[in-house]
Amino acid sequence: MFFWLWVSQLLTLAQFHVVWINDVIDVDLYDDIYNYVMLPEAHLYMNGERVHDAETAYMRGVDRTFISSINTGIVRDYDITYRVEFPAYSLTFTKTIVFRVRDVEPPVIHAVPVFRIPLGSRMPDLLEGFVYSDNYDKTEDLHVTVTSHQVVLNRIGTYEVHYQVKDSSGNISTATGQVEVYDHLAPDVIQKKAVLLPYGDVFDPHVFFTIKDNYDHVLIIEVDDSLVDYQLVGTYPLIIHVRDQSGNTTTVQTTLTIIDIVKPFIRLRSHLPVLPVHVPIDEALLRSLILEAGDDVDPLGIDDVIISHDIxxxxxxxxxxxxxxxxxxxxxxxxxxxxxxxxxxxxxxxxLETPVIEVGGTLPDLWQYVDITDNHTPRDRLVITTTHDIRLDLIGVYGWRVEATDEAKNTTRLDIAVHVVDTTPPHIIQVEPVIITDFASRCLLSFFLITDHGDEIEEMDIVMDVDAVIFHVAGVYPLRIRATDQSGNTTWFETEVYVIDIEPPVIVLRQERIYLRVGQSDYDVMDNLADIHDNHDDLTHADVLVHGDIDWSKPGVYHLAFEVTDSAGNTTIATFELYLDDIEPPVITSTTLFVNAGDPIDFLEGVQVTDNVGIHHISWFPRILDTTLPGEKIVTYVVTDVRGNITIHERKIIILARTGDLALTAYLPMGIVSMLGGMAAYAIKRKTGKGDIF
Structure with missing residues (x-):
């Protein structure tokens, strides 16, 4: 008793409060309310600490509130009073619990329209084709917002249209539709003039056509000129496709004519020559003055230029x-x-000669030293002047100028040195060219005539410099000769020594005539070359040329030649003959020929003739057979080839009797039979053209 009194006093002094959990509950539309009634809870706190009472009891729906009054099919708030008792603490609390029936499902958009309208059209009804619904609100109670400010009706493109559907609970669904503004008009293509294109020009459709579009400034122009040969003048079919950016296409079919309006060109050399008088001229010279000639279309050239003149x-x-x-x-x-x-x-x-005058002598006629001529002006009309400063009393070299001018004002001036000397040097004259052909060293004095007006040749000092001459090697070598007389006057003479090879090479043949059979093409004609040698060059078989063609399949005499040339140009040609002969006779084969009595005979039927070269003639005998009498006959064939080789062949011909026929020839004399056989053979020959008469 005392204990419970103590507890009662303790509870009286304690401070209690309760905290409700889930006192405001959102209930899904159309859901079972009893899925939610157990959610509210009361937590008891004593002196700030939560305490538990195992006997805690809830009463849901008191004070004239009822759980059954909650209709989850209607969106609204329901207030239900809850009471909780804590028996262990003798405490009771009440609380208004709010049940909010809420629509949390947004409207459903079933179909979003896509519009395609021509450029420049009015805005369509954007709600046409837009289908939507809601789980709670009626369609007409839903609020629809359409945002279409991005759509530009006069500009091609695909634009987004935004749809928003909102129900009464504020749930929102959105969707995006499209409005495509398209160009449905094809470009306009108008031909301004005939399509005449100068050769070499590039075809530009804008030159011949006016091309425009209702919207696009940049058009795709496709020119089908696959049948046009721009390199050939003529008229060709032409197709032009003009497509705007929307794919609208206009096609124009016309013709394109390639025309040549450019003249050919001729370009002459900038500096034309002056033709010399009295020199013949031909067209080749005048044509050589053409630097270039041609045409932009035709394959013309310098040779196509026509030249005329009156020169x-x-x-x-x-x-x-x-x-x-x-x-x-x-x-x-x-x-x-x-x-x-x-x-x-x-x-x-x-x-003509260098003037040399002895000092103290008399002045000779100087005109004897020169010869003056002109190609056009006669000598008597040439203007000739001469000046000199010659002194005969003083040794030296003096100048003598001769000047000649023709009627064309062409002038030639020659300055001549006139020598005034006290003595005359020796004269060296080359009698003949110094030519060495035997490759042997020798004295060369015999090629020169050396004289002096005062000394004999034995009295002069003659030096012949042959150090540069190689006598055993062909070539041209310099030679200097110095002749000095007893007075000290020296003459130098320079010439050349020619060491040359004038002896041709030697070709030695094995045979002058070679005999071979037709078809023996493996024979090498170089085998007929026995030897080749030269007095100077080291020649081999590789230096030899072979002239002449051989048809190994044709009999005959073939003229061949070996040719070799040494380094000095000496050539030797050795000819020989190659005889090709056919000694192989023809080949003839045949089969036994069966002929019905009275029928004509084709003697070449079943006969085959071959030859390695060619068949010249085929004949047989007897030429005529009596086919009225059955029996076995022998015919002899003679075949001759083109070379005259002969083959003789016998063949069996069997004449078969006709069953039940009575041979008329049995009642005729033998002479009539022969006559009939001859007539039959003659008829066969006329018909077939085969066979010859012996």
């Missing part, structure tokens, strides 16, 4: 040369060149 090379003057070139389209180019014929060659002053 007279015997008369000095200026003449016209006409160069004309015409292409296949009739375009003509004419170029005129002025060609001058003039005397271009100055007079010729030839020094």
């Amino acid at each position: 007279d090379v015997e008369t000095i003057g200026t003449y016209k040369v006409y160069y004309t070139l015409t292409d296949g389209s009739g375009n003509v180019t004419l170029v005129v060149a002025d060609i001058r014929v003039a005397d271009l060659e100055p007079p010729r002053i030839t020094l």
